[in-house]
Amino acid sequence: MPANSTGQTQRGWHGLLHSLAFHNISAVYIWVAMVVLFSLLVPETFPTVDTVRIVLADQALTAILAIGLVLPLAAGAFDLSIGSQLGLAAIVVAWMLSVQDLGLWISVLGTLAVGAAVGLINGLLIVKAKISSFITTLGMSSIILAGISWISHDAQILDLGADFQEIATHPIVGVPLSVYVMVVLAVCVWYVLDNTHLGRAVYATGGNAEAARLSGVRTGLVVVSCLVSCSLLASVAGILLSSSLATGDPTIGPGYMLPAFAAAFLGSTQFRNGRFNVLGTVVAVYVLATGVKGLQLAGAPVWIPELFNGVALLVAVAVNRRQGSARRARSARAATRVAAERAV
Amino acid sequence: MPANSTGQTQRGWHGLLHSLAFHNISAVYIWVAMVVLFSLLVPETFPTVDTVRIVLADQALTAILAIGLVLPLAAGAFDLSIGSQLGLAAIVVAWMLSVQDLGLWISVLGTLAVGAAVGLINGLLIVKAKISSFITTLGMSSIILAGISWISHDAQILDLGADFQEIATHPIVGVPLSVYVMVVLAVCVWYVLDNTHLGRAVYATGGNAEAARLSGVRTGLVVVSCLVSCSLLASVAGILLSSSLATGDPTIGPGYMLPAFAAAFLGSTQFRNGRFNVLGTVVAVYVLATGVKGLQLAGAPVWIPELFNGVALLVAVAVNRRQGSARRARSARAATRVAAERAV
Amino acid sequence: MTSEQRRPLVRVDQLTKYFGNTCALDRVDLTVHAGEVLAVVGHNGSGKSTLVKLLAGFHTPDGGTIGLQGEAGPETELRFIHQDLGLVGSLSTVENLGLGSTSDGPPWRRLRKMAERLQADQLVAQFGVDFDVDALVQELSPAEQTIVAIARALRGWNEERDVVLVLDEPTAALHGAEVDRLMAVVRRVAERGAGVLFISHRLDEVLGVADTVVALRNGAVVGNLPCSETDYAGLVELVAGGVVEELQRRPAERGDVVLRVNALQGGVIRDFDVTVHAGEIVGVAGILGSGRDELCATIFGGRRRTRGTVRLRDNDLASGDLRQSIRRGAAFVPGDRHQHGAVMTMTATENLASVRVPGVEGRWRRVRKSHESREVAEWFAACGVVPARPEMQLSQFSGGNQQKVVLAKWLRTHPNLLLLEEPTQGVDVGAKAVIHQLIVRTANQGAAVLVASSEAKELAQLCDRVLVLADGVVVDEVAGQELTEARILHASVPA
Amino acid sequence: AGCGSSKTGTASAIAVDVQTKAKEIVTPYEGRPGAFPVTEKLSSPVPAGTRIAYIDNGNALVSLIFRLMQPAAAELGIDLYAVRAGTSASGVQAAFSTVVQQRPDAVINTAIDPALWDNQRRQLIAAKIPIVSLGTVAAASNGLVQPNGAAAFERQGRLQAAWLVANNDKSFEAVLYEHNELAYAAAVKKGFESELEELCPDCVVRVVQIPITEIGNKAPERIVSDLQAHPDTRGIVFQSSAAATGLPAKLKVAGLKDVQIVGANPLPTNLQYLKDKQSTVELGTDLNTLAWTAMDTAARLIVGQKLQENVDNGDALVHQFLRPEDITFDPTRGFSAYPDVADRFRALWNR
Ligand SMILES: Nc1ncnc2c1ncn2[C@@H]1O[C@H](COP(=O)(O)OP(=O)(O)OP(=O)(O)O)[C@@H](O)[C@H]1O
């Protein structure tokens, strides 16, 4: 059908334009602007391969955590315990390796199993005990912190072995392994969320759990699996963290939570019209990190990077909102009666 | 009309039974159980006037913060910046008193004004720039932390004067002033939320902003005022904190956030069928604090209180869910879903 | 129909469901046969939606069984259109259509996005409409959403499977022509061997499409008979438990001009003028997309106006300032109850009293709760809301009763101008008459009333004159002797 | 806070006599520890049933000290127990309030700023409960006994500066990573800057704040950026080596090799890094002896004995420069300069 194929092409063209529109990828434009700016400001240190490598490596863990977080958020559940789960995995793997001397593989797999179990408990509390995800994971994070304190006696755990250290830090083309792990995980989660029925079920559950259930989605299962996957990713991040620190540190987990949330939420405003998505999240992590790096290299006062994080988050989202609503208003004249401004 | 009055009495009777039902006030029952338990376990130190006084005083700030948090939560907005707002007020008041030497009243009022301004910015970003409250306040908390660091140079500010210290610590019947401040604020917020049209407007905005708007509620105004009030309460807490520490400390704010959220969410499961409310919140703060106090006095291992916090939160909410009829469980979930959606 | 053809597909046996003390279903028996359209009728809160939700496995029954096994064949597949449509608003039409279908292999199989979109276009085109299948469902109008829901229920169906289609008030938001199309689809589906369980308060539809009627009252079956053995009056009696006096409205004497709308423009509406006098009830008809479902909101100020003025008595109503509109006496009952009409998580009382009426507050702006509960009790009685438990959360009332609460909320303000969108959607015949009476009473007290409805019959009964919209402009006005259901339908279908 | 950027790039040689002077300062602490802090005997045994409360805020170092104190407590027959303070100020206050109620015979605090529990401090002092506070620098008027106070921290800064001068031939650029949030930062900074100014006026000093909240996650990134932005930096000095947790891996990625890292107050992890030659030198503080000293001090306060002068002045801390080859012990247990500390104290306690 020629008519049809024209429609197709048009849609493709329109789609491309739409994808490149400022409001849809504001973070990318901000990112480009920053790269240019800092390259002019600190030409010796900023536009270098070193910087790229450093930024990639520094943010791999935050990115993994944020990617994990995308899953429960897409399914409509908060996971406030990811930070402490990361900490738990970091301590458990160190404890298994050093105190229990269980060997590399058993320790890593055991830690992932512990992570999955925590995720399962989270999920079951939400789905079966019907506690809201916010409370469940808030409570769980307290329990996990207690567990960390119990296992580690609040002390660092050392002697993890050189092999283990290689897991995160072994360089390939100068880039440490953890970056590749992050990329593989991102692709997996992206594939599932964007290209399978399962992913659609996840978004449906997040959009309207009752409606999704009425249309045959096993929403309970979806929520539980999202939380389990999220915990697994947090555990991977925790293992990589212990590996790159060469230490199991009992205090570091919670600090990772807010950056992961910021990235996931900022990411949701990119590419997919307000839907939590992997690509946007990874981009968000690196946009924020690039800015911070540039500011640090330019010698800004200590508090400037923190300020930047906040302002960048707000500006990127606000721009997206403004431009988005302007576009929607313009398309109101379209033949379809898509309720353009949702005024009513 | 006799029929009517019977109905009234019946409703009253039914209402009383309902109010005393386990599922509706599970936290209170748990609290009573704990008091009995610890009185038996540590009879010399736990059941004393001292304990009461100390617990009251220690938790007054957390309670004020949690009460403030009830307002935006009821209106369907998260405020993740309360912790850092508390820190900001603590530093600003110390800076005004000690560095700028502005005198007690100007410093206190000035700090409240700064707090209100931050709340206003939060509110305007949510309402006018249409950024979700979650992102707005996440970003704002970064900005505020940068501000704290800028004002304080990351160092403590000392020399706040004896008068200022009296504000929080002056004892009346052995109970410091901050507790009375908390009670007065709790009563005010309770009155507005539970007994006025404005309170209705707040809950309606939280339940379904569009429907509320179409019923003539100025939802934008409601959200902004809730955020401003919340910021004001956080500022009061910050001022009291600096006063009771006799120091402006730049690091203390964020640690208050999660306890306040835990209390507000636990509180929402008490008394009012899943609605955020002041009484439940205050009770939640003190239930958790009583448990921790008892465990500390009983000499439990260091990690036990943290574990208790998590378990108590989950148990109190789960019990409430199980015992409540299915309909209530569903509506509460609907409420969290709304909250989650608005956060996106 | 011969007896071999009457193959039972779903057998409901002694089904019982309690919600707390409320008995929503009381030992219900019914059977849906292949090739049969079974209509379930009953007053609001009689348990129809509960029956559907039990069939869907959403609630678990407190007693009785649901048999899905045919004599020998495979298990019957049930497909649903729920009363609140059961769509996920944040997903697009394409995505909603593909949701939960098990026919595409394991859940981790790759999606065939192109094919899905083509199929969606085709399914939607079946209903003679055309909208962006990539737009989020929450941005579609209620009627379009209904079409998505129907399309989803019919997706991938063929004669080899035993299918029962369960429709819970699918026509509440549809206009005459669309209803006809849906009815044709339903009949066709039944003729090809599926069973249909059909729920509606529009009894003439029931008579037109159903083979058998089951009537519920307070959760119990009070009638189960072939359609041919009853007529409209019979059905009304079954539903309402008595004779319902339908409104016979004589044109009232016109008062002063209350509402004057001039050159209104906004959204789909391109140019709209109307003058409504006190005591006058003006209807607005039109098919999907004609602007019918946007008009009231635009006049009220809740939807953006790009041009034009609205004058209520001596004041202009500004666009966007809803408090002003309300203070000047405007009232607006939106068509989409869930999104715009009510706060489902609040109690009926709170919803009913949510519009601020001057003079009811005590000192310190305190809400006088006893005063309020007395007032709410009166409105519950006046509108016949059941159960009479105003402290119950609104989401726990049946659809029709929710609608009554939303209406009462606005009637309570004693408006000068009453703007109604689908005022009686989902309301049973008995209650509908009551609501019509309330609307007429409000008009007679000097209000101007504008009713936008997809139900031509209602317009014909209720209105003094009816404006017919097409493409955002008034194309016809029907009044006086001409004001009949057929005439309105005729005028609103574009040539 | 660069002290004159004009100096950068133009490295001048450090005079030989200056180097000798610096070496004289450093050598007593290389390969062997400073003097044992406590020499006087305990006058009378601690009464039976004595209870001492320890406030533990979950920090790795604070918890470590608690574990190190336990054998000392057992030796003295004291019941030592920990009270957990949360991470927030209210957690700290709640914990100290609990202690006030429990009325132990003494209280030991490690590194929790006295400003955060000022009210409880007053109540404790009013109740005549002695408080031993480690790692804090409150004014003497506060009534706290601080065995390692301002004097010890100033010495830390001076020793770190001297080590850099002793190990460099030319004037250099050094950076001190400090944590302003910790009250003793000022003391370390004062010691470091004054000593360097005295020994090597041509050296460039930068003092860079690392927010304490970033320790364990963002601190290494910040440090790497700072080093990238100042490629001439030769010496890295830590107020507290905790900030270097995770730094070696980041330095490796950034390709920064030619720097001397002079840590202080190393955590087990830092000792491990040192052992693996991922750090240059750590100014070790003998926490084990410090823990025993604290118990000893508490015991003396309980029995009402006068304190030794160095304890009263806040100088009772054993320092030693640790080089990779000095890590012959298990880093997990922390650095212990006097492995026979138990015996020494047992002798002092007449046991
Ligand atoms: N979740 C629930 N919790 C409590 N009561 C409920 C719940 N759902 C339904 N009910 C009650 O069950 C009864 C039957 O409701 P149902 O929704 O089945 O009525 P219906 O026949 O579909 O009415 P309508 O025509 O108005 O849609 C009503 O009294 C209603 O209030």
Ligand SMILES: Nc1ncnc2c1ncn2[C@@H]1O[C@H](COP(=O)(O)OP(=O)(O)OP(=O)(O)O)[C@@H](O)[C@H]1O
């Ligand atoms: N229908 C309503 N239901 C609940 N709350 C409302 C409603 N209308 C307004 N409010 C809220 O009550 C608060 C107080 O309104 P208030 O009446 O003081 O405003 P106003 O402009 O002074 O109105 P008026 O001039 O009519 O008295 C406002 O924040 C408003 O959002």
Ligand SMILES: [Mg+2]
């Ligand atoms: Mg129904």
Ligand SMILES: [Mg+2]
């Ligand atoms: Mg209905």
